[in-house]
Amino acid sequence: MFGLHLLDIFAILLYFGVVVFIGMMANRRIKNEEDYFMGGRKFGKLISVFLAFGTGTSSDTAISASRETYRAGMAGIWIQLLWLFITPFYWIVAPWYRRLRVITGGDYFQLRFNSKALTGLYVGFSFLSLMFAIAVAMTAIGKTVEIVTVKPVQELTVEERQSVEQYEELTQLRQSQSERTLEAREQSRLEELSALEKAGAVKARYSFLNTSVAVPVIALIILFYGVAGGLFAAAWTDSLQGILILLLSMLLLPSGLSEIGWFSGLHEKIPDHMFDLVSNATASEYTWYYILVLIVMNLVGVVAQPHFFATGGGGAKDEITARVGMVFGNFLKRFTTIMWGLTGIVALALFGDVIKDADMIWGYATRQLLGPGFVGIMIACLLAAAMSSADALMICGSALFTRNFYEYIVPGKSEKHYVLIGRLASVALIVGAVAISLYFNNILSLLKYIWQLPVIFGTVFWLSIYWRRLTVKAALTAVGYSWIMIVLLPGILPEFSWVAGHAHKEILAQPNLAMLYMVGFDLPSLSKPMLMTINYGLQVIVPFLLLFAVSLVTAPPERKRLNEVFARLHTPVCADENEDRNRVRACVNNPQLLEKDKWLPGSNWEFIRPDKKSVNGFLICIAIAFAILGFAFFISRLTFP
Structure with a gap:
């Protein structure tokens, strides 16, 4: 059925049944x-x-x-x-x-x-970025399901077989042209x-389940348990799904490495430069300066991500739980990233001559390397990975719309009414994500777009805190x-004819680069990684300059409102809600209490002196980051067994 073994279908249905059951249980809370929207702020470590x-x-x-x-190559990680x-x-x-004590x-x-105008813009930005983030996940799982359920030749219709034969002819002509x-x-x-x-x-293959079918079905499952149980359901299912994601990171490697002759066989088949963690401009775009600007751009943008206000610590029961959850949950992801990158190298050694669409490689490797039952487990793992992101992002987006x-436009209703509206907003968010997924249908183009979106509010958020x-x-x-x-x-x-027909249309299509080009900078002589580095760098630097310049020539904000914000940021969270509220109010009523913890008391700068827990924890995290990077280097250079 659908090109899958009965054991595979059983594994997928079992997974669906468990997450739906969790959603129904969470609904009671x-x-x-x-x-x-916040899981009652009761989540433990x-x-x-x-x-x-x-x-x-x-x-x-x-x-x-x-x-x-x-x-x-490995630089792609x-x-x-x-x-x-x-x-x-x-x-x-x-x-x-x-x-901050906000939702x-x-x-x-x-x-x-x-400012309702600024808040409204943030809500619009967040809905757009969340839709794109969910769409990326759906596109990935859709492509994988499509290739895992590919039709064998004997089951193709006459029209489908003709289409596949024409694709093979097209591939041969392109090869001849090169x-x-x-x-x-x-040529004709x-x-x-x-x-x-x-x-x-003309298509390379036909499947029992294509992306246009798989994506809406996945969306319906997410809606069923996520809308019912809110962030409670997202958090509980993420615990199950986290275990499946860890399994996902390892599932293909043993059989893939075994077939190729383990690490020694891998290095025999793949050129040495493909194992470099940092590339040069001729090999790929992942040069040291491009990686650096990506790190800076994402550090600036990530703090304003809408889901961080819930999953980044807002739903934790206390501050140390927020820190442990956010840091170690993400370090776990960094480790699994290395294993996924290694899977791509193994797949290149095994199937490099067969698969040209790199988005399809995971699904093809799954079909070729895993037996009955394990294919279903792999699909369940990928579903878990997609749904664990989509459910939480969906709830955060619905919270923004509702609150x-x-x-603003329908005040004074009951909590029950607003929860219902939140559920309806969840539906709208997922429907929008499905539409984006089916429109783009390319993972990398989606990723490179959403990398940039958080910068829009990230610069404002950083400076508003400090x-x-x-x-x-x-x-x-x-x-x-x-x-x-x-x-x-x-x-x-790109829609203007003078851009589309220009010899350097890739430069003119990016406004930052276009301005530099038109004032005389010799951009065509630069490599693609350097051009992207300049473009992303300007997207970060110029907004910060604008924030400083415009702030200095406009009236300062109301001091009383600022005292409310910074009283919250200066006051550690207390488990007793009444005591917590009283502590914040004391700082609001006596602003001088806020000055004693600042590096620059009496100034507009809010650099709070860090305590030992903050300093030591940060240094330990830096050490862990270097250890993970060292592990990546070790894996990329391992040549035995």
Whole structure:
């Protein structure tokens, strides 16, 4: 059935049954908005670790890591491993989300700036970024299910067989074109088949379950248990799914390495440069400077991610739980990233001559290397990875819509009413993600787009935490500029004929690079990695400059409102809610209490002196990051057995 063994179908149905049961059980604990959107702020360390691990780990993280190493060698793991040296900073920022005592990022921006316009923009940005993040996961699992359930030749229809034969002919013509000049007849045939491929009439394969079927089915399952149980269901299922994700990271390697002759056989088949962790500009884009700018850009953007206000520590029962959950959940992901990258190298050695679409490699390896039952377990693991991210992101998105949009226009309703609206918003978010997934249908193009989106509000968030002088007008200016440069212009510039027909259209399609090119910079002489480094660097630097410049020429924000924000950030969370509320209120009423912990008392800068727990924890995290990097280097150089 569907190209799967009965054991495989049983494994998948068993997984679906368990997560749906968890959702139904979690539904009994939902009493109010805080329960539905934040899990009642009751999560302990283990649940927090798996919540952070599950939310940050999706099927696309496994598939994109293996995809990039398949394409660019071990340096390709930086598509996910770039977060390695960002993770120690989570030890510093995790308490922020707990101390702010808000449910959503929209709550924070409204509290800090008292601007419905800025809050509304944040809600819109968050919905867009969450839809794209969920779409990435769905695209990855859809492509894998598609190739795992591929039809054998004898079950193809006449039309399907003709389409596959035409694809093989197209592949041969493209190969010939790369080796010699085609004859006129061949060139005409190449153009004809290429047009049919673009229209979807020529395909490499046909499957019992294609992406357009698999993605909506997965979405329905996520909606069923996620809408019922809220963040409780997401956290509990993430514990199960976290175990399956760990299994996912190891499942293909034993059989793959065994077939190729283990590590010694792997190095015989793959060129040495493919095992370099840092590449050069001619081999791939993952040069040291491109990796560095990606790390900086993501560090700036990640703090404003909408789900961090819940899964980044906001749902934890105390600050140390927030830190442990956020840091070690993400370190667990960094370790598994290395194993996924190694899987891509093993797949290249085994199937490099067969698979040209790197997005398909995980599914093809699953079909070739795993037996009945294990294919179903692999699909269940990938489903777990996709659903563990999508469920939490869905709940965070619905919280934003409900609290920071709907409650503004329909105030005064009951908690039960707002939970219902949150559930309906979850449905809308998932439907939007499905539409994006089916439109893009390419994992890397989705990833490189969503890398940039968090920067839009990330610059504002960082400066709002550390600089009292930041104004709402400056924030709106920077957000507007970033939206134009990251979302609007890159979308419309390629449509202009003078850009599309230009010899350097890749440069002119990016507004930052286009401006530099038009004022005389010799950008065409630079490598692609250097161009991307410059582009991403400007997307971070210019908004910060705008924030400073506009803030200094506009009226400072209201001091009383600022005291409320920074009183929360200065006051550690207390388990007793009444006592916690009283401590915050004492700091609000006596702002001088806020000055004693600052490095620069009396100034607009809010650099709080770190305690030993913060310093020692951060240094330990740095050491762990280097240890994980060392493990990656060890694995890439291992030549025995």
